[in-house]
Amino acid sequence: xLFHPTIMALLLWSAAAVAGVAVAAAYGxxxxxxxxxxSGSARQLVLERRTYLVSTLMAVVLWGEVLSLWLFVYNADAxxxxxxxxxxAVGSLxxxxxxxxxxxxxxxxxxxxxxxxxxxxxxxxxWDYPLVRVKYALLLILVPAVVLSAGLQYAYFxxxxxxxxxxxxxxLFEVDREGVGADMSxxxxxxxxxxxxxxxxxxxxxxVWTWRRPxxxxxxxxxxxxxxxxxxxxxxxxxxxxxYAQPQHHCPFCLLKPEYGYVGYALYLxxxxxxxxxxxxxxxxxxxxxxxxxxxxxxxxxxxxxxxAACYVAVAVVCTWIIAASELYYFR
Amino acid sequence: xxxxxxxxxxxxxFTVASLGRRRGRNLGLFAVYVLLxxxxxxxxxxxxxxxxxxxxxxxxSPEIVVQRMIAGRNDPVxxxxxxxxxxxxxxxxxxxxxxxxxxxxxxxANYTLMVPPDRPVESGAVxxxxxxxxxxxxxxxxxxxFMAPDGRIVRFTVSGTLDSASELVSADLVLMNEGxxxxxxxxxxxxxxxxxxxxxxxxxVGTVASKIALALPEARVVTRADMLRTYEALxxxxxxxxxxxxxxAVLAFVILAWDxxxxxxxxxxxxxxxxxxxxxETSDVIAVKFWEGALVSLxxxxxxxxxxxxxxxxxxxxxxxxxxxxxxxxxxxxxLVPEINGQQVATIxxxxxxxxxxxxIFPIWRAxxxxxxxxxx
Amino acid sequence: MTDTVLISLKKVSKIHNxxxxxxxxxxxxxxxxxxxxxxxxxxxxxxxxxxxxxTVIGCLARPSSGRVALDGRDISGMPERxxxxxxxxxxxxxxxxxxxxxxxxxxxxxxxxxxxxAPPHRWLRRRALDLLSMLRLxxxxxxxxxxxxxxxxxxxxxxxxxxxxxxxLIADEPTxxxxxxxxxxxxxxxxxxxxxxxxxxxxxxxxxVFEAGMVDHxxxxxxxxxxxxx
Numbered sequence: 006x007l008f009h010p011t012i013m014a015l016l017l018w019s020a021a022a023v024a025g026v027a028v029a030a031a032y033g034x035x036x037x038x039x040x041x042x043x044s045g046s047a048r049q050l051v052l053e054r055r056t057y058l059v060s061t062l063m064a065v066v067l068w069g070e071v072l073s074l075w076l077f078v079y080n081a082d083a084x085x086x087x088x089x090x091x092x093x094a095v096g097s098l099x100x101x102x103x104x105x106x107x108x109x110x111x112x113x114x115x116x117x118x119x120x121x122x123x124x125x126x127x128x129x130x131x132w133d134y135p136l137v138r139v140k141y142a143l144l145l146i147l148v149p150a151v152v153l154s155a156g157l158q159y160a161y162f163x164x165x166x167x168x169x170x171x172x173x174x175x176x177l178f179e180v181d182r183e184g185v186g187a188d189m190s191x192x193x194x195x196x197x198x199x200x201x202x203x204x205x206x207x208x209x210x211x212x213v214w215t216w217r218r219p220x221x222x223x224x225x226x227x228x229x230x231x232x233x234x235x236x237x238x239x240x241x242x243x244x245x246x247x248x249y250a251q252p253q254h255h256c257p258f259c260l261l262k263p264e265y266g267y268v269g270y271a272l273y274l275x276x277x278x279x280x281x282x283x284x285x286x287x288x289x290x291x292x293x294x295x296x297x298x299x300x301x302x303x304x305x306x307x308x309x310x311x312x313x314a315a316c317y318v319a320v321a322v323v324c325t326w327i328i329a330a331s332e333l334y335y336f337r
Numbered sequence: 338x339x340x341x342x343x344x345x346x347x348x349x350x351f352t353v354a355s356l357g358r359r360r361g362r363n364l365g366l367f368a369v370y371v372l373l374x375x376x377x378x379x380x381x382x383x384x385x386x387x388x389x390x391x392x393x394x395x396x397x398s399p400e401i402v403v404q405r406m407i408a409g410r411n412d413p414v415x416x417x418x419x420x421x422x423x424x425x426x427x428x429x430x431x432x433x434x435x436x437x438x439x440x441x442x443x444x445x446a447n448y449t450l451m452v453p454p455d456r457p458v459e460s461g462a463v464x465x466x467x468x469x470x471x472x473x474x475x476x477x478x479x480x481x482x483f484m485a486p487d488g489r490i491v492r493f494t495v496s497g498t499l500d501s502a503s504e505l506v507s508a509d510l511v512l513m514n515e516g517x518x519x520x521x522x523x524x525x526x527x528x529x530x531x532x533x534x535x536x537x538x539x540x541x542v543g544t545v546a547s548k549i550a551l552a553l554p555e556a557r558v559v560t561r562a563d564m565l566r567t568y569e570a571l572x573x574x575x576x577x578x579x580x581x582x583x584x585x586a587v588l589a590f591v592i593l594a595w596d597x598x599x600x601x602x603x604x605x606x607x608x609x610x611x612x613x614x615x616x617x618e619t620s621d622v623i624a625v626k627f628w629e630g631a632l633v634s635l636x637x638x639x640x641x642x643x644x645x646x647x648x649x650x651x652x653x654x655x656x657x658x659x660x661x662x663x664x665x666x667x668x669x670x671x672x673l674v675p676e677i678n679g680q681q682v683a684t685i686x687x688x689x690x691x692x693x694x695x696x697x698i699f700p701i702w703r704a705x706x707x708x709x710x711x712x713x714x
Numbered sequence: 715m716t717d718t719v720l721i722s723l724k725k726v727s728k729i730h731n732x733x734x735x736x737x738x739x740x741x742x743x744x745x746x747x748x749x750x751x752x753x754x755x756x757x758x759x760x761x762x763x764x765x766x767x768x769t770v771i772g773c774l775a776r777p778s779s780g781r782v783a784l785d786g787r788d789i790s791g792m793p794e795r796x797x798x799x800x801x802x803x804x805x806x807x808x809x810x811x812x813x814x815x816x817x818x819x820x821x822x823x824x825x826x827x828x829x830x831x832a833p834p835h836r837w838l839r840r841r842a843l844d845l846l847s848m849l850r851l852x853x854x855x856x857x858x859x860x861x862x863x864x865x866x867x868x869x870x871x872x873x874x875x876x877x878x879x880x881x882x883l884i885a886d887e888p889t890x891x892x893x894x895x896x897x898x899x900x901x902x903x904x905x906x907x908x909x910x911x912x913x914x915x916x917x918x919x920x921x922x923v924f925e926a927g928m929v930d931h932x933x934x935x936x937x938x939x940x941x942x943x944x
Binding site for chain 3 (some may be wrong): 340343344346347348351354358604607608610611612613614615616617618619620621708709710712713714
């Protein structure tokens, strides 16, 4: 189902993102190969100036990915009417086996792009660009990631078939088949809530510690990544049901709808920002070993940990508010 | 963080001032930008409005329609089917419908003739839709002649016209009573055009539909959800078609944007050189150029969208009507319900602002990396 | 001795259009120390390499080879991003054609070099107005620069060079377009700045400049090499 304005926009964008990252990587490759800070040659100046192009391209790709992630989810929700049994975005994403992989790849790409840009920001503070090689090697890893994400998205959209009336063959269209799974599997409320608050508490504690002792970012980053998954699982399992006041409706996407006061944005925005910063705090801190970043890298790590901590508090507050304001009660 | 905002505030300030100083320069690009957004937004608002209209109509349409198929073609349904369906568990009400098409050769227009289930029409009288009333300049009390399929001229009195609130569906309607309908078309007395059924529990529509299909093997059962999906796909497909057609325009716009961004005047190059010489960094210049693009984009997007909104909702999309509505003679005269939807805005954004931004990255970077010592040469 | 040396050049060469057919050796193997708080004039005919040397001293360009040290810190291999930062904090430039941005007021032009550092706006405006009144130009603050006379434009350019309060002021051919009275005025301003402790580096082939009493050092260049120092 490629002949659809939003799908075309998303496919065009993913093609542009592949092209953008490919150009960035090609320039990055020349930088990686020829970089020589000791040289005063014109070539070195050309390479230095290319770093600006690469970071600009990456920033645009990042923001485009953010917007396209949003549009992807929004569109999945809008398309639900076209699939038998699909009630919302979950159904549309389940309508083809590549739906959820495409979504997950987009989210992963967002985090990778943030990490790259933060490493880039750190590097730009060291007067001798100490991370140049690391940075452009990382960029080469981003290329397959963005290609994979684009490929999965294409596979998803091209595999979609709207359940549409045709004038021939079958007589009955709304067959009594099992509709595409409208719900996601879920945990029981109690373990889900323990997971949610336990995870948030742990990351909050670690971010505050990292703020005081930046070296702990090595623990914060992997924990934050794991807690992101845990929080998403609890949102699906329990937080969403509180929002809809329906114990059967497990959907992380309907939260974004006006019917529910756009509460999803209040939840996901701090969650994504906090996770992205917590995850990038570690690579950034790792680079304190470069003499020119000995001061700047820990300072950056600390400020990232601080913002991440604020974000986790925000997530916890929003979740608690949702549960407190809900008409649904699991425990009395 | 404060420094970040303060710096950008200064850069935006400079950008606004420099746009003001060179008002003429971006005017051509701006006009094309607005036009592109206008066209895309008009198409999108219009397809969306029509889709909404179709959805609204379907909301009030029957949950299940049963047709009879012979050799893959529609055939009138025997009246006995009504009883057969009524007997199925879960069915609330069943009704046979009579309707068909009539081609008015004189006006070269197609009318829909139907027997209204809920509105008695006197024998020899018709109630007509607004489109027909305008086309044939008819009013209540006038006489109208239709030619039956067998060549007879049949005379009807117009006993009323349909109000314009639902004109998308009613423009071409002619309502008459059952006797007149059967006599006019020579329609067999023991048949209906199709049969509609409503269901007690909306969740059981699928189950009931399959029971009907089982009970009446020659029937074709269509549910409201099937129709909705089909319409949805149809409108998306139309929108996609238009987007493909317009992609040439988007490409042309991208080339124009690239060209405009790359072709800096000597004065602008000198200005960037001066800024760099007095202490601006390459990323400051890139930021200024980006703000310039963002401001132009924002203004063009707003202007184009507002124009499209007016065009579609106040002037009924006069420019694209023929392409998108697809009716031949009897254009329904109606106003779409104004609605802006985030997905559409974002889609148009991806077709205009994003290509513009991508097209200008490289030229901007080239301009921003000129040597700071150029002003000294 | 070393603490009076502000900028030190060792074997500095600069090649324009390196590796291309129109390659030019603009400056060749120059050793030079610029003294703190003094006025140094680079003298020479056009094409002698004095402007190129000025761009290297002022961190506008990197040398093709050789070392440049500012306050004892080697800055010759530094990436542009950081060189710019140093330039912004250390140098103020008065260009030959003044290079004010047309269409903007004198005040806005003066504030421009401080934009990337984003100081509080009120403070920056106050500072620019103070500079204007120091140069007796406060009545022209809101005048578009293209309406200014030659002398006013130069004073605006000087104010712009001073807005970041740099320790070093660089002026390229400052008196090229000025008559005797305005030249005398410029030299007066230069003397005031010297008295405030600023280091001044000028290029000129105007005897009124390099023979002026406040000038401490004159370096004569020819064909990209130092011919004479005094």
